[in-house]
Amino acid sequence: MNKKVVVIGAGIGGLGTAGLFAKKGYEVTVLEKNENLGGRANIFESDGYRFDMGPSWYLAPDLFEHFFSLMGERIEDHMDLVRLSPSYRIFFSKDPKPLDIHSDIAVDSATFEAIEPGSAERLRAYLKQSEYQYEVATQHFMYKNYDTVFDFFNRRVMTEGQKLSVFSKMHAFVSKFFKTRKLQQVMEYTMVFLGTSPYEAPALYNLMSHMDFNQGVFYPQGGFYELIKALARIAEKNGADLRTNSPVAEIIVDSGATKGVMLESKEFVEADIVISNADIQFTETKLLGEKWRTQPQKYWNKRVMAPSAFIMYLGVKEKLPNLIHHNLLFSEDWRKNFDDIYKDPRLPEEPSLYVCAPSVTDPSVAPEGRENLFVLVPIASDLQISAHEKDAYSEKVLARMEQEMDLPGLRKKIEYKRIYTVDNFAADYNAFKGTALGLAHTIWQTAIFRPNNRSKKVKNLFYVGAGTNPGIGTQICLISAELVYKRVHGIKSAEPLASI
Numbered sequence: 001m002n003k004k005v006v007v008i009g010a011g012i013g014g015l016g017t018a019g020l021f022a023k024k025g026y027e028v029t030v031l032e033k034n035e036n037l038g039g040r041a042n043i044f045e046s047d048g049y050r051f052d053m054g055p056s057w058y059l060a061p062d063l064f065e066h067f068f069s070l071m072g073e074r075i076e077d078h079m080d081l082v083r084l085s086p087s088y089r090i091f092f093s094k095d096p097k098p099l100d101i102h103s104d105i106a107v108d109s110a111t112f113e114a115i116e117p118g119s120a121e122r123l124r125a126y127l128k129q130s131e132y133q134y135e136v137a138t139q140h141f142m143y144k145n146y147d148t149v150f151d152f153f154n155r156r157v158m159t160e161g162q163k164l165s166v167f168s169k170m171h172a173f174v175s176k177f178f179k180t181r182k183l184q185q186v187m188e189y190t191m192v193f194l195g196t197s198p199y200e201a202p203a204l205y206n207l208m209s210h211m212d213f214n215q216g217v218f219y220p221q222g223g224f225y226e227l228i229k230a231l232a233r234i235a236e237k238n239g240a241d242l243r244t245n246s247p248v249a250e251i252i253v254d255s256g257a258t259k260g261v262m263l264e265s266k267e268f269v270e271a272d273i274v275i276s277n278a279d280i281q282f283t284e285t286k287l288l289g290e291k292w293r294t295q296p297q298k299y300w301n302k303r304v305m306a307p308s309a310f311i312m313y314l315g316v317k318e319k320l321p322n323l324i325h326h327n328l329l330f331s332e333d334w335r336k337n338f339d340d341i342y343k344d345p346r347l348p349e350e351p352s353l354y355v356c357a358p359s360v361t362d363p364s365v366a367p368e369g370r371e372n373l374f375v376l377v378p379i380a381s382d383l384q385i386s387a388h389e390k391d392a393y394s395e396k397v398l399a400r401m402e403q404e405m406d407l408p409g410l411r412k413k414i415e416y417k418r419i420y421t422v423d424n425f426a427a428d429y430n431a432f433k434g435t436a437l438g439l440a441h442t443i444w445q446t447a448i449f450r451p452n453n454r455s456k457k458v459k460n461l462f463y464v465g466a467g468t469n470p471g472i473g474t475q476i477c478l479i480s481a482e483l484v485y486k487r488v489h490g491i492k493s494a495e496p497l498a499s500i
């Protein structure tokens, strides 16, 4: 097997694909435009702080384990995973008492019961359902390539669809179990991870609660980038050539088949198979001539993009004992938060936000006695934000953190600050409308309705990553790598591969 494979982009999907194809014996070259591998799971260092720029929640460890074992590797030989306890802390706006989730049913059900009498039992029932959905999804849906609606709307979906809540909305589903706003927010916040809102997402995604409540939240010591180092190490060990600072300018097509790619430097890299991990909208509309696009630009204009993000990387010169590793602040008007993203795009007036303080767990990410903070406010994609607005919004968010998360004087303690938002995502990752995550997981952008991982027009051109199936998320993009591997090899099975 000395076929040449070129992978455009070294995000998690690209690195995973490189590993799988290299292990199978292909000659694999990965071409990444940026100076770092990892795509949105990027990293930078400044002033003694080391910041993971993107993902920070290591969830669903079984899915990572599956990928590593497929590659013949043991995860513990590559990463030192710590289970966080508590898993995360939630601050509620205008409420002095934060709530900790422990991913321990005895503790968490008591927490729920104290907020809403009778909810302990309902939490157990809810999590049973989430576990069931997770099992069915990972064993029967997520590892399957879809080609026609009949692949998806098969007997299993039609008979189990109701049980799997494919056809109802997340908020309506959660409301059947929990009546208070607080508990509804706790069960719904993970929809933001999927780039969608609980008012739009299919209730099927309550499987996310199985991840954070039942399986727990993990952290690779050293930082999330340890995962990228591991994936790169494994791909290289199997012979893949990983090239950074190598932006691809064009996918070369001849007689309906791809022959390779042309770099911006004008170097031609020959290939029998091209797999693009760059965002699909970008690949289709910028790297291919019009004739070779599966979908025109107007198709993309109609898609619902996942939010972008207003991110601050902060170096704080004191420890902040009020924070744990993962912290969330939920605003009172939850629906308005989502409307500010999807219906009436603007910088949210009273944003819900996420603060990661990895230095609580990992002394290597900040100088001694200091805190490394990653602050993220989900915002609409395609917002134009001037430099002045960025500064003003940053002040507003920090003031909100001081007040609502009991962090008095936070602003005075900041010794390093970098803002990263819509325009950065667009420039760094060729992200359409500066989306942070890609295509939102609405019902019409799930499974058969999500862009296929194969070009309909160009033979031997494939796609991998968050924009195709199954979708957004670090471990999910590793499934996407397995799906493109299955696609190329004509493997139609629905379950995860046992070997390659």
Ligand SMILES: Cc1cc2nc3c(=O)[nH]c(=O)nc-3n(C[C@H](O)[C@H](O)[C@H](O)COP(=O)(O)OP(=O)(O)OC[C@H]3O[C@@H](n4cnc5c(N)ncnc54)[C@H](O)[C@@H]3O)c2cc1C
Pocket (backbone or CB within 6 Å): 008, 009, 010, 011, 012, 013, 014, 031, 032, 033, 034, 037, 038, 039, 040, 041, 053, 054, 055, 056, 057, 058, 059, 246, 247, 248, 249, 277, 278, 279, 282, 309, 376, 428, 429, 430, 436, 437, 464, 465, 466, 467, 471, 472, 473, 474, 475, 477
């Ligand atoms: C802020 C943030 C927080 C997140 N938090 C979490 C989390 O906590 N947990 C979780 O599981 N997931 C999280 N995610 C989602 C997860 O990180 C992504 O879904 C996943 O990393 C995307 O991987 P991908 O395979 O789609 O590739 P991407 O990361 O999108 O990488 C694509 C690569 O293609 C490259 N590229 C683009 N154009 C070209 C070109 N012309 N030539 C060569 N290369 C090119 C880009 O530079 C990039 O490196 C988060 C994402 C973000 C942005």
